Amino acid sequence: MWNFPILPESASSVAPDYDFAFWYEVAVGVFFTLFVLVLVLGLANRYRRGRQVDRSHPPTHSLKLEALWIGVPLVIAMSMFGISAVLYIKQFSPPGDAVEIPVVGKQWMWKLQHPEGKKEINELHLPVGQAVRLKMISQDVIHSFFIPAFRVKQDVLPGRYTEMWFRPTKIGRYRLFCTEYCGTDHSVMGGWVEVMSQADYERWLATEQAGESLVEEGRRLFVLNHCAGCHGENATVQAPRLEGVYGRPVPIQVGDRVEFVQADDRYIRDSILLPKSQVVAGYQPIMPSYQGQLSEEDLLKIIAYIKAIGNRPAPGPAAQPQYDADRGIQPAVEVPGYDVDKPPGATLLPEQTR
């Protein structure tokens, strides 16, 4: 009963930075509170009625004092802003080696899938030391993904991807909570993050039947939903090819002008669900909407596939209409052939996914 924690565990790479900033601000707060307490009690006691002290000509104002207690709190407040802003930027800047894991929140569970294809509900198994980037979306209301031991939290919105990242540094089992009120079972929409040694993690991945990888499932969905019929190699309909598109600027017809948007997760998701909203310049708005036909999980898989082929060289001029190079289109970078069995995000993960 009396063996209860007072401090949360510290198990991610940002947690020590977080705690440093946190305790700095606690120290400032305690100092200020004690200072006010001493001031109030000290003055109240010294000048309490009946005490023989000098009360002549009590000062009613002092520009110097006002300047002092405007200036000092401002400087201290700015130091608090600075230390927490640096931390915030760190919390929002995932490292390049982070593995991307898609997360779908729904009333009232978390669904996650590893790049290797393994699915989890309300649990997330990770190898220690591996940076992870969660790409999150909700299929109903707003949720929020919170792992106290990692000091990270991010709201999970419907209709839009949000991201958070962390690098677990300590083996252990840590609580996962939903922290945005989401209805009846909000308080039980949580679970565990299990941080394991590399060897244990590999063993865990190898148990159960190995399914398809995330990218491979995405490719299957791409074919199954007839995406490939128009965007694929032997398509008869004129639609932009998707190789080499991900992460690059795409020309969009806006009235009689051409604008460029980044082909990121949001753009691809919108293009599948609202294909008429941002049509690639030089193409007809003939794509049907997939609204209501694809689940959030399916969309994440298809995006993973499109991302995977984003490193392939873009095919011929049919997919890449001629535009001025100086307007932002970079020539597709020639990279070694893509291998679906070895998705790029998983290079740091063990090889034996199948």
Added chain:
Amino acid sequence: MSDHPHTHPAGPASGGFAPVPPALSQTRRAPINYLNAAYSVRSWLLTLDHKRIGLLYLIGVTFFFFVGGVAATVLRLELMTPGGDVLHSPDAYNRLFTMHGVIMIFFFLVPAIPGVLGNFLLPLMIGARDLAFPRLNLLSWYIYMFGGTAALILLIFGGIDTGWTFYAPFSTTFSNTMVLPAGIAVFITGFSSILTGLNFIVTTHTMRAPGMTWGRLPLFVWAHYATSLIMILGTPVLAIAVLLIGLERLFGIGIFDPALGGDPILFQHLFWFYSHPAVYIMLLPGMAVVNEIVPCFTRRPIFGYKFMAGALLAIAVLGFLVWGHHMFVSGQSMYAGLIFSFLTFFVAVPSAVKVFNWCATMYKGSVRFETPMLYALGFIGLFTIGGVTGLMLGSLGIDVHLHDTYFVVAHFHYIMVGGSIMAFLGGIHFWWPKISGRMYPELWGKLGALVIFVGFNLTFFPQFLLGYLGMPRRYYEYPGEFQVLNVMSTAGASILAVGYIIPLIYFIDSLRKPANAGRNPWRATGLEWQTASPPPTENFAVAPVVTTPPYNYDPAEAEQTPWNPFQPEQEPVHVG
């Protein structure tokens, strides 16, 4: 002399009460005042007297406070154990915390001090007969009571489960509870706030007594002026947000729900654009009260009057620029977060100015520790804790971990309960002799203040630890390792509940005694103390003229003067 220097001409007649006709004196009737001028129910329900309307508000807010308090007690009982065992259903819990939040915020904290003390005192303090628009004032109360009663009925018969924040798309598309009626109730009640704010602003501008310059206004009036600005500018935005929720819920117009083409973050922007300034609607009137109590109980002028008035306005203005600090993990852009956080830290400056000026006001004072002063000192301490933890939550990276945990719950209860309610109770004690003509029992008063202070800290301090540990708010069930701190919090809540019942009992009990508190038991300087207690309906028999600065106390002289506020006034009250 130093105790009532405001009025002119000096002398006993400066009290400004109506001379009582000899015939009445002989029958030993009390002088005519706003309470005994008429007794019919109609004379109360159709009154245009700001003092009676203030009392109507007192009845309303006290009722809603105890309703919200009962909800809080049940919530704390439920949270005593990790599992769900008091309410037996998460839906019941979700409705109950929504009810607690909605009632306490919209029907207690927002109207409490402005509705009761602001209404009662603002005209008295500036030497006016009434507010500028007495009918509008009565209408405000009816709107408030209508909204509050409607909300209460629907909260009891069905309820809503969205939290007081009504976040979309949960509130628009997913909740199956009475969101629409609750929204309408909040929408309607908002007009009560707007009309009160309007009334206060016009009154302050147009109805000040001769000589009551802006530089002589009590800081209570300045604070209510600042509050009124927020009420007028902020409340319409809440009304818009609630209206849009209604449109989406009723007609499926896509505003907030992405499935309909809306943006849920937009709702949060609209909501917090009101609801962050609303924090200051609840807090500034608390500061208003402390501004009056501290000089009176230190017997000296308030330190830094101009900075104190400026700080109130600065808080009101800056309060409109920081709403995005509620949304650091909502998915708004990192750069928006940086700017909102940066601006948030500027609110710390006027808040610190207030605290340090209160402290400095004690320097060379003649300090007394009657109940109102205990509440004021409690306010200063607890507001400081609430303020510094608020800065932590306004700190970008630090908020990421603390957001939506019990740390936030603890923080805003330190501001709302430790700040606003402490000040409200301090103010009721301070002005009770003016309002009712009676003193409260001082020993019980001190005991109540102590019980509330201890109970409050025991309830809410453990919640800071819970929040840092990671316990999310709005949780019906929670992991077992959080139980010990939750039991402490529940134990504190039960002490707090007792603490709130004590004043309720002795205030009601004091009404049985004769109204002999006297015109000015605290020997305070404000104009409100220069008229009879309770004041006559027209406030001042002789229109006051102000010739001296506010808070014109003299601590050295006060040391020589007898101090016996609880002795019934020796001089007969109704000398002609």
